[in-house]
Amino acid sequence: MSQEINPIYSEDNIRTLDWQEHIRLRPGMYIGKLGDGSSADDGIYILLKEILDNSIDEFRMKSGKRIEIKLDDGKVTIRDFGRGIPLGKVVDAVSKMNTGGKYDSKAFKKSVGLNGVGTKAVNALSDYFRVRSFRDGRMKAAEFSRGIIKEDFEEKDSSDRNGTEISFIPDADIFLHFKYRKEYIERMLRNYAYLNPGLKILFNGETFYSENGLKDLLDEELESETLYPIVHLKDNDIEVAITHTDKSQTETYFSFVNGQNTTQGGTHLNAFREAYVKTIREFFNKNFDASDVRKSIVAAVSINVEEPVFESQTKTKLGSNDIGPNGPTVRTFIIDFLKSKLDNFLHKNPEVAEAIQRKILISERERKELSGIQKLARERAKKVSLHNKKLRDCRQHYNDQKNERKGETQIFITEGDSASGSITKSRDVETQAVFSLKGKPLNCYGLTKKVVYENEEFNLLQAALNIEESLEDLRYNQVIIATDADVDGMHIRLLMITFFLQFFPDLIKNGHLYILQTPLFRVRNKKETRYCYSEQERIKALNELGKNPEITRFKGLGEISPDEFKHFIGKDIRLEPVVAGKDQTIEQLLEFYMGKNTPDRQTFILQNLVVEDPDIDKKEILTEAAAEN
Template identity: 90%
Template sequence: MSENLQVNYSEENIRTLDWQEHIRLRPGMYIGKLGDGSSADDGIYILLKEIIDNSIDEFRMKSGKRIEIKVDEGKVTIRDFGRGIPLGKVVDAVSKMNTGGKYDSKAFKKSVGLNGVGTKAVNALSDYFRVRSFRDGKMKVAEFSKGNIVENFPENDTSDRNGTEISFVPDQDIFLNFKFRKEYIERMLRNYAYLNPGLKIIFNGETYFSENGLKDLLNEELEGEIIYPIIHIRDEDIEVAITHSDKSQTETYFSFVNGQNTTQGGTHLNAFREAYVKTIREFFNKNFEAADVRKSIIAAVSINVEEPVFESQTKTKLGSNDISPNGPTVRTFIIDFLKKKLDDFLHKNPEVAEAIQRKIIISERERKELSGIQKLARERAKKVSLHNKKLRDCRQHYNDQKAPRKAETQIFITEGDSASGSITKSRDVETQAVFSLRGKPLNCYGLTKRVVYENEEFNLLQAALNIEDSMEDLRYNQVVIATDADVDGMHIRLLMITFFLQFFPDLIKNGHLYILQTPLFRVRNKKETRYCYSDAERVKALNELGKNPEITRFKGLGEISPDEFKHFIGKDIRLEPVVLGKDQTIENLLEFYMGKNTPDRQMFILENLVVEEANIESKEINATD
């Protein structure tokens, strides 16, 4: 250590942060990535979820059967009808770390949020935060900004029913250009309803309610035909729903712990996948291949764990090995449950057992028919990957548990070398990869998985993403289609969306597929440069930059220099998620985009183009349009 450093290092260098300062300095420790709302796991949805979780815990404690949620632009209001926060502790409950009612395991034995951090994080990360507690004819209100108390009102009389209401507006200095997307909130609330039968959730006037739990969830998520009625079995602390699709080629799971949607699975999902294969093998007394047993399965599993351990504050992956401190392991608990309940069900319903066996035999035959092609395709992909000029890989990957920035990983699927060249030169080599297409990809609508192995480009893309067998090994968190803003570019987008819908729908269902938005115009004067993504933004820039600014119109990604491109794929990146709306199915989308409804599709493309000075430009499109 140098002499200067030794002299300068004193008591003044040691600093203790206030609780809100620490949260605001390191928000990722509390809510995961920040984001702008284009991903379902972005921070603004975690804020929403943290507050709803408290209301759900009240329902689970048999207090309050209704939750009202309003999202108006950037403001969120959540009102439950539980017991209400004790009035003397309202301020402490939302602003003092390690203060809460869940540390006593007897009161909240199987709660989602046990660390007392969630509500405080929402408070600290909100520009405006208000808590109102109604309890036995009295009301207590307090308002905060960025975790600092602004108003602490005295208790008042009220005629409102018991419960808690929290309103907040996320801080725009932290959540840049954020936008709440209705589709993501709806999915979250539907899951809450399925996991809490009898609870009524009202979101902006729309009601979410379930009577049959996970059976309702599968019925909602099913597409096409199933080969047998849903198996719905449950016991204390566990509920399972299982069926098989006649079309899907993949395994589809919905997993939950204490009401939390564990999108990355964890010990409970691993145990379920193992237990299902074990039970089926023992029932039929045959050593079937695990892949054949699970192929096309659609299942939901929910368990309750005492004092759960998650791998992060956002609670997307269970790390607990035990159901309770003195209870069995999660693995043993789930294996024993399926061995008894599923085995009993199959003995009582032989027609379902026969359907499952037929499905396994068909899967086995299909696997053997494809095995030769798969082997050749894998060898070819492995050989090409050593000098594959189409893939410029990054250093960190989403499936690497030790990668510090794995959530930031992206792969850009581009058309042609000019566009991929600009992105490659301006990308972050740690987390951003580029895959270059050769012209328009094959229209794979209605084709079988065989084409993925026989088409070199699709096979290389599948190998780059590492999703041949399951989504668990996906190498990039965000798969981004980056095409020109013209008719050809839109057509390539549709072809790529079709490819993923046809063969890897879970990529879309799990929120990994996006469209890159790139600017249509650059407007600048001597002092300032504005990049405009729409004609409205162009007009606004013209009005604000004064007389005679220079206007450049970008007709293709290749026209944007690497120095400029870094602005569009860096911290200010604009991504449009490809999401399935509540009333849309993959089958319907495929038929619309690539079926025989040519006039409808032509009208759709025309309606999504902007005509400017006799030039055709494409607006951004996603699968919800």
């Protein structure tokens, strides 16, 4: 039997791709993961951010104090009032790779975008893309589709103010079922406002503006009382804001480079954490444990770097070691800044220094009191994990820095063996893990973290996620609650969200917690099968598939065969992010939903709870929750 060993390899195998073809073939190289908008780092938000970064850079170069953003049914329009793209280069600036004004640092200094790729990526990945530039009474416009120019308009007179306007609609063939979520965009815009005091950003009529920079950011983000007023320190190319809260058990940081929210930190955040401990130790002349010094800290740090090096095109982690070509290292720069500014501040404000010292001593005492329980819990978790069938792990993990697929890592928290069995058989063993709950978890509202170590299930879940100390070593990017779409399932969702809000709120704040949406119905005829996630989708399928289609009602996850389930946790996965809003603190949220079952709460749930399953009665959910509370 012959076997072909050497397939033909000729000139015909060598291809040269146009710039837009390469971006569309490998979009992840330019905008990270694609996604449908359920995650804050999904590609559709990166598209928006790439355009917005250019407008921000105009403001940072003292040109234009206002940016207008409109979102209408998937179409994004961003208008700034900066200098405007030079009219003769408008088409080149948005459609020719390695064309831009930021390479020599003359027209732009310490900008976010430096490689001339961002706007071109947006162009190539948009079904519709229009650019208009206004300069000195003249206007130039061009329209594209998927990177290919459709209309190159002649220059003409214009009375509009100088600046640039870009509109785009993401390509639905690349961003499947995409949907912009207002909460993620608003969070992005708030950060831009804090980092650029004096800049006014208008988004669908809402204004984002800050006068006090990072101090305003902490004021907005803080959810419990602070132990002392926010310490706000600034100098050339660096700004920090620091305080401690009285309830948080973790460290909370907001880090930025050249106005870019580096959600994964990097060299500057590592330097700040080291510098803060070093400064506090030297001020008090005591070798405090680093974890005690930083426990409950809430801090924001922003630095400006010439020609920053990020670890990916999406710029979420700084890799630069130097401030600039002739400057100090990032580490030295931040250590020197805190040693000078923070040390001086503490000497001038002894009441703040005393509050910090008290907090450190309290943290030290609490750590020692918990150490015995923690030791026993860790030993028990380690012993059980050798035989633990509740966690079916995957091979790739989010905390593996060299893992190219770490952003795809997921863990499904399921109820019972039936549901976990379907997911386990249909999952991707490389990136998807499963953790099976025994039944309804404990309602931990109002309890201390001691319960996390004493409750075996919570302790094992904490160990599986690897979040005992912080989110730095989180093992899965997406933590997904996968329960049946019935009363019991919805109650389990509520109890699990309570657990994370109570003890690991940063998991939610950083966009890692999701609810898995699974179909309620399967409607099919001999030619086509439709999976319906709501009663409306079922009715639509019945109308479109003709007479007498077969209808299957899925009552639980365990009823869906593994062959079918692989679609619902694969490329067609539908996730609903758990997002903490800005109107209430976490403490207020927990009190309202998990405290005493007040008539106010019952009325609110009856009026606002969205239930896709027509068989579920809202009052039945209330009765179930009331019994638990």
